[in-house]
Amino acid sequence: MFKDLFGKPKYVTVRTRSKQEKEDNSPDSRLWTKCNGCKQIIFNKKLVENLLVCPECNYHFRLSARDRLAITIDEDSFQEFGQDIYSADPLEFPNYKEKLAKARVKTGLNEAIITGEATINGYPVVIGVMDFNFMGGSMGSVVGEKVTLAIERSIETRKPLILITTAGGARMQEGMISLMQMAKTSAAVKKLDEAGILYISIMTDPTSGGVTASFASLADIIIAEKGALIAFAGPRVIQQTINTSLPEGFQRAEFLLEHGMIDMVLSRHEIKDTLTSILKIHQVGVSNYD
Amino acid sequence: MTNNILDFEKPLLELSAKIKELQSFMDEKGLDLSEELMKLKERAAKLQREIYASLNTLQIIQIARHPNRPTAKDYINYIFDEFIELHGDRKFSDDKALIGGIGLIDNQPFTFLGHQKGKTTKENLSRNFGMAHPEGYRKALRLMKEAEKFNRPVLSLINTPGAYPGIGAEERGQAEAIARNLMEMSALRVPIIVVVTGEGGSGGALGIGLGDRIMMLEYSYYSVSTPEACAAILWKDSEKAGEAAEALKITAKALRELGIIDRIIKEPAGGAHQNPQEAAMFLKEAVLEEYRALSKLSPEELVNRRYMKYRQLGVYSEDINNATAGEILKEEVE
Ligand SMILES: [Zn+2]
Numbered sequence: 325m326f327k328d329l330f331g332k333p334k335y336v337t338v339r340t341r342s343k344q345e346k347e348d349n350s351p352d353s354r355l356w357t358k359c360n361g362c363k364q365i366i367f368n369k370k371l372v373e374n375l376l377v378c379p380e381c382n383y384h385f386r387l388s389a390r391d392r393l394a395i396t397i398d399e400d401s402f403q404e405f406g407q408d409i410y411s412a413d414p415l416e417f418p419n420y421k422e423k424l425a426k427a428r429v430k431t432g433l434n435e436a437i438i439t440g441e442a443t444i445n446g447y448p449v450v451i452g453v454m455d456f457n458f459m460g461g462s463m464g465s466v467v468g469e470k471v472t473l474a475i476e477r478s479i480e481t482r483k484p485l486i487l488i489t490t491a492g493g494a495r496m497q498e499g500m501i502s503l504m505q506m507a508k509t510s511a512a513v514k515k516l517d518e519a520g521i522l523y524i525s526i527m528t529d530p531t532s533g534g535v536t537a538s539f540a541s542l543a544d545i546i547i548a549e550k551g552a553l554i555a556f557a558g559p560r561v562i563q564q565t566i567n568t569s570l571p572e573g574f575q576r577a578e579f580l581l582e583h584g585m586i587d588m589v590l591s592r593h594e595i596k597d598t599l600t601s602i603l604k605i606h607q608v609g610v611s612n613y614d
Numbered sequence: 615m616t617n618n619i620l621d622f623e624k625p626l627l628e629l630s631a632k633i634k635e636l637q638s639f640m641d642e643k644g645l646d647l648s649e650e651l652m653k654l655k656e657r658a659a660k661l662q663r664e665i666y667a668s669l670n671t672l673q674i675i676q677i678a679r680h681p682n683r684p685t686a687k688d689y690i691n692y693i694f695d696e697f698i699e700l701h702g703d704r705k706f707s708d709d710k711a712l713i714g715g716i717g718l719i720d721n722q723p724f725t726f727l728g729h730q731k732g733k734t735t736k737e738n739l740s741r742n743f744g745m746a747h748p749e750g751y752r753k754a755l756r757l758m759k760e761a762e763k764f765n766r767p768v769l770s771l772i773n774t775p776g777a778y779p780g781i782g783a784e785e786r787g788q789a790e791a792i793a794r795n796l797m798e799m800s801a802l803r804v805p806i807i808v809v810v811t812g813e814g815g816s817g818g819a820l821g822i823g824l825g826d827r828i829m830m831l832e833y834s835y836y837s838v839s840t841p842e843a844c845a846a847i848l849w850k851d852s853e854k855a856g857e858a859a860e861a862l863k864i865t866a867k868a869l870r871e872l873g874i875i876d877r878i879i880k881e882p883a884g885g886a887h888q889n890p891q892e893a894a895m896f897l898k899e900a901v902l903e904e905y906r907a908l909s910k911l912s913p914e915e916l917v918n919r920r921y922m923k924y925r926q927l928g929v930y931s932e933d934i935n936n937a938t939a940g941e942i943l944k945e946e947v948e
Contacts, residue, residue, distance in 0.1 A: 408933075410932070411930060415861065415863050418857075465930045466928075468927075468928050469930055496838060496848060496862075498838075499872075500836060500837065500862075504874060505928065506796060506820060507800070507820060507823075507824045508925060508927050514800050517797070518801075533817070537792040540789075556777065556783070556789035557779030557788070562780060566780055571781065583785050585790060
């Protein structure tokens with residue numbers, strides 16, 4: 325299974341780290357990467373083989389949407405939809421067009437999410453995967469529309485929905501239109517819920533703001549990847565507000581599990597098998613009713 | 615009232631001081647200067663119209679945040695004939711920053727929800743400056759479900775800088791509480807009428823803000839982020855708040871043009887804080903008018919229309935060549 329990633333270099337995008345991306349923890353383009361967790365030098369070849377998880381300390385590097393997709397679904401099973409929806413600039417917000425263009429070049433994606441149908445160990449699903457490299461995974465009109473389209477496709481095909489999130493929050497450059505995507509996607513999840521379709525949300529590092537406060541938190545089963553920051557308000561905002569230091573591990577996946585906000589924390593290697601089990605159990609349940 | 619005077623209100627206050635002076639001079643000396651007085655009053659009215667017609671967004675925010683701006687409780691007092699406050703989310707606590715209850719407006723029962731700010735520092739501390747915790751949103755949901763059970767319309771008044779960003783709020787699932795409200799409000803089988811009365815601060819506002827009719831008072835604002843935070847994030851410069859405020863398009867007028875809100879409710883001359891009672895009457899009129907229209911719809915029609923209202927929200931292009939960034943993209947790729 326892990327060989328799939330290594331064997332498909334077109335999906336493995338190990339990027340150069342630029343100065344403005346200090347917070348982007350993806351490995352850089354040299355032969356080796358210094359781990360953000362244990363600070364050891366790890367060969368990129370090893371990292372890629374290990375799904376961009378540090379073999380020494382289990383630190384999880386961030387994945388691009390394409391890489392995430394490659395390690396989650398069956399090879400060649402992806403049938404993309406919604407790829408022809410592009411952000412407009414409804415507010416004519418300063419520099420938005422330029423930022424969009426740069427994000428497109430940088431990620432090779434049209435927007436901060438890719439959506440499609442696929443299979444996971446043979447089980448058919450509708451899947452959406454967000455990409456933090458595209459303007460911080462922020463949700464504007466296109467992300468809102470594509471999430472809604474994915475939900476509608478799930479209802480139509482009765483295939484379970486899997487949304488893998490990473491987001492800094494709302495797309496500020498679309499102002500209130502972006503805030504309203506929270507309402508739009510949550511209303512769509514309600515339709516999915518009423519239709520009785522399984523929805524699994526997988527929150528990865530980081531998932532915050534309007535995405536956490538809408539569709540990502542409304543799934544039947546919520547999985548968080550090990551160590552992921554999951555928040556409504558970011559730690560810096562909280563720190564500024566309360567003016568005291570934050571508790572150890574605050575807003576990390578394990579913290580949310582402890583507080584009853586999510587179903588489980590999984591390391592990257594466990595996600596595909598766990599999804600398969602959930603889909604298998606669910607399918608048995610559904611066919612018993614039919 | 616002599617405190618909290620906004621900069622752009624000063625020339626008006628100077629004029630009204632002059633008017634008072636002239637009045638008492640007339641009374642003292644027994645002179646008839648009523649023509650002068652009339653002229654002065656006309657000038658004051660004209661000046662007020664001019665000032666308020668050309669307010670920039672930061673000035674509108676100042677009015678929206680004015681300490682004397684009517685709060686949820688003020689509106690309750692003015693528009694409800696009967697009102698009973700209801701407390702608690704039945705899970706953790708009672709949030710004083712987001713209040714709720716049931717009452718009668720012109721003999722029509724309503725379930726009420728509203729962020730509650732204080733007017734003094736002490737009040738504001740007890741109300742957490744109108745910034746709700748998850749408990750507030752969960753209380754709101756409990757009351758909305760109750761409204762649905764008893765077929766009562768919901769009136770929701772928004773006035774918050776945002777949902778509270780604190781440790782307890784995160785521990786108890788601020789994001790989940792807001793998300794859950796959005797999901798449930800989208801299918802609630804009774805009318806939901808929403809009015810932004812002051813500050814519409816992002817997700818904390820939206821958490822009780824999904825509805826059939828969304829209205830804003832003339833000098834309120836509704837934004838995805840405060841202009842200060844937006845400027846700090848995008849331009850690393852909170853001094854650019856003025857620019858951010860204009861760019862974000864957060865005034866009632868701008869949001870009406872964008873189709874985010876349905877209606878603007880007029881405020882008394884000089885803003886709601888100059889005449890809270892009149893402001894409340896304008897609000898009541900608009901709410902009852904919207905309710906009468908919504909009450910004609912069946913629950914199914916109501917919920918379907920509400921769904922479509924939000925389903926349609928979003929601006930995007932389905933052709934890369936029409937997408938605004940198309941040209942730039944090509945250049946950069948080459
Ligand atoms: Zn390491």
